[in-house]
Amino acid sequence: MSIEIKGVNKKFGDFVALEDVNVSLPTGQLTALLGPSGGGKSTLLRIIAGLDAADSGTITIEGTNATTLPPQKRNVGFVFQHYAVFKHMTVAKNVAFGLEIRKRPKDEVAARVDELLKLVHLSQFAHRLPSQLSGGQRQRMALARALAVEPTVLLLDEPFGALDAKVRKELRDWLRRLHDEVHVTTVFVTHDQEEAMEVADEIVVINNGRVEQVGTPDQLYDEPANDFVMGFLGEITTLNGVMLRPHDIHLSLTPELAGAAEGTISRLLRVGFEVRATVLTDDGEEVTIVLTRTHARQLDLETGVRVWVTPAAGALTMPSLAAAAG
Amino acid sequence: MASPRSTAVANQSQVVKWVLRLLVVGYLLMLVAWPTAYVVKHTFADGFTGIQDALADPDVVHALKLTAQIAVTAVIINTVFGVGMSLLLVRHTFIGKRALSVLIDLPLSVSPVVVGLALVLVYNGRFGWFGPFLEDHGLQIIFAKPGMIMATCFVILPLVIREVVPVLEELGDDQEQAARSLGASGRQTFLRITLPSIKWAVVYGVVLSLARALGEFGAVKVVAGNVGGETQVATVLVQQKYQNFQQETAYSVAFMLVFAAVLCLIVVALLRPKESQR
Numbered sequence: 001m002s003i004e005i006k007g008v009n010k011k012f013g014d015f016v017a018l019e020d021v022n023v024s025l026p027t028g029q030l031t032a033l034l035g036p037s038g039g040g041k042s043t044l045l046r047i048i049a050g051l052d053a054a055d056s057g058t059i060t061i062e063g064t065n066a067t068t069l070p071p072q073k074r075n076v077g078f079v080f081q082h083y084a085v086f087k088h089m090t091v092a093k094n095v096a097f098g099l100e101i102r103k104r105p106k107d108e109v110a111a112r113v114d115e116l117l118k119l120v121h122l123s124q125f126a127h128r129l130p131s132q133l134s135g136g137q138r139q140r141m142a143l144a145r146a147l148a149v150e151p152t153v154l155l156l157d158e159p160f161g162a163l164d165a166k167v168r169k170e171l172r173d174w175l176r177r178l179h180d181e182v183h184v185t186t187v188f189v190t191h192d193q194e195e196a197m198e199v200a201d202e203i204v205v206i207n208n209g210r211v212e213q214v215g216t217p218d219q220l221y222d223e224p225a226n227d228f229v230m231g232f233l234g235e236i237t238t239l240n241g242v243m244l245r246p247h248d249i250h251l252s253l254t255p256e257l258a259g260a261a262e263g264t265i266s267r268l269l270r271v272g273f274e275v276r277a278t279v280l281t282d283d284g285e286e287v288t289i290v291l292t293r294t295h296a297r298q299l300d301l302e303t304g305v306r307v308w309v310t311p312a313a314g315a316l317t318m319p320s321l322a323a324a325a326g
Numbered sequence: 327m328a329s330p331r332s333t334a335v336a337n338q339s340q341v342v343k344w345v346l347r348l349l350v351v352g353y354l355l356m357l358v359a360w361p362t363a364y365v366v367k368h369t370f371a372d373g374f375t376g377i378q379d380a381l382a383d384p385d386v387v388h389a390l391k392l393t394a395q396i397a398v399t400a401v402i403i404n405t406v407f408g409v410g411m412s413l414l415l416v417r418h419t420f421i422g423k424r425a426l427s428v429l430i431d432l433p434l435s436v437s438p439v440v441v442g443l444a445l446v447l448v449y450n451g452r453f454g455w456f457g458p459f460l461e462d463h464g465l466q467i468i469f470a471k472p473g474m475i476m477a478t479c480f481v482i483l484p485l486v487i488r489e490v491v492p493v494l495e496e497l498g499d500d501q502e503q504a505a506r507s508l509g510a511s512g513r514q515t516f517l518r519i520t521l522p523s524i525k526w527a528v529v530y531g532v533v534l535s536l537a538r539a540l541g542e543f544g545a546v547k548v549v550a551g552n553v554g555g556e557t558q559v560a561t562v563l564v565q566q567k568y569q570n571f572q573q574e575t576a577y578s579v580a581f582m583l584v585f586a587a588v589l590c591l592i593v594v595a596l597l598r599p600k601e602s603q604r
Contacts, residue, residue: 071503072506072507072508072509072510075509077507080503082500083500084501084503084504085501086505086519087501087523088523098509101508101509142504145504145508146507149509
């Protein structure tokens with residue numbers, strides 16, 4: 001195990017940011033810390049990096065107890081949400097910073113900077129200032145800068161949070177490919193479940209300062225430990241007192257299946273290729289159903305139409321009592 | 327297409343604009359430009375002879391040298407202290423921070439004469455709190471250079487801090503944290519990241535303090551002995567010469583003080599555009 005976090009607690013005044021957090025993050029993998037804003041995931045990352053100190057508990061990085069080490073002695077690479085570029089230095093100088101601090105020979109630094117700029121596709125911008133780069137380019141530069149010192153672990157704090165949707169998606173794919181090339185143990189923080197599931201080997205779901213579940217994206221999606229994880233990883237709706245995903249509901253215009261709930265479509269919303277239908281059942285439940293545009297057109301759906309809804313075969317369901325209690 | 331009415335409004339706002347301009351220019355002319363120009367005119371009434379005569383007087387040369395010495399020393403002390411203080415105020419939280427922040431502005435509101443008197447009370451060699459002790463150990467403060475430097479330091483105290491603090495606040499500590507995570511020590515982070523980022527604020531603060539230190543009169547006059555050729559600074563000399571009916575010399579020295587201050591501003595103005603071009 002590359003990073004061992006044991007019994008970590010952190011408070012900011014009265015606010016409990018982390019409560020008895022225990023996690024092991026495996027070597028060489030890409031792990032996502034996923035959770036809602038203010039849930040404590042960034043705090044945990046900053047504690048791993050040494051930028052914040054835990055009130056109690058220990059952090060072990062590759063077998064070394066790092067709990068009391070200052071950040072510059074931990075050999076971690078950190079990438080910030082807002083890039084934290086050194087504004088007065090050129091792109092090449094930014095990347096070279098960590099190496100120059102370590103007093104490496106000049107030609108070695110130059111060679112390594114060249115190599116890294118190639119890796120992040122910024123070779124032609126080596127002599128520009130960061131202010132002349134776009135957001136995505138700045139973040140790639142920040143990544144190269146963090147990788148330059150050959151960190152034991154690479155920590156990314158909402159690395160794509162400040163970028164627009166398209167660039168975000170590109171960088172996400174790129175990060176995954178980069179990790180497959182470089183294989184450095186990587187931990188990144190995100191509140192975007194799609195990003196976490198697409199990129200990470202393993203996801204740690206954190207909410208209210210506590211770890212809710214740890215597992216691969218598939219495990220989390222298929223076997224959520226509780227209703228919070230289920231709700232956070234994707235949309236949910238309730239039908240006949242169970243929680244399930246809106247796309248796991250079968251909808252028909254005739255009572256085909258036994259136990260189907262009858263209702264009326266109260267609202268139809270089209271978003272691109274999908275259609276979200278809200279069905280008000282005769283039992284008084286409001287069920288959300290997601291179908292493809294094509295499917296909706298085949299059924300000729302309109303508001304006010306009578307429909308029968310039932311969980312599709314193989315759908316993941318969870319008793320919604322938990323939701324009521326939680 | 328502009329309707330007649332909106333044209334009338336436009337004409338009216340044109341008039342207002344010109345009146346306002348005239349007012350501002352006139353104000354500055356009466357208050358700053360004319361009196362300064364008058365000093366220059368009197369200085370060069372007989373060509374360069376006025377300045378040559380002034381510089382032939384050993385008291386004048388000594389006063390100018392002393393002023394330069396005191397100003398430079400005080401500015402160096404104030405720069406180191408000011409940058410350190412700014413970092414403390416922006417990057418750390420501690421009890422009494424707001425009180426300290428208010429205290430730093432004190433020299434702006436207190437009359438320099440009061441500052442001088444306070445220093446005399448504390449450090450004079452006969453009945454001051456520390457004065458006799460220090461004097462016994464061979465360090466005279468009041469009526470000597472150390473006192474004059476201290477008075478100047480007090481007066482220029484807020485100038486660097488007030489320039490640097492807003493820049494530090496706007497900068498945030500992201501870059502410093504990034505540097506730390508890349509292995510830089512506190513000192514390396516300061517020299518390589520923080521200092522280059524606040525460089526221009528520091529330069530401005532230094533120029534302002536230098537200009538202010540050169541022109542300081544009240545506080546220095548109280549703590550200095552004002553003995554010509556020994557403890558008399560240029561500003562005090564100007565006053566003395568003027569009262570002794572040596573107007574020519576007074577004007578010449580006054581001009582040199584103005585010239586030094588303007589030179590400071592010009593140097594900064596020349597350095598500045600290079601930065602924004604890069």
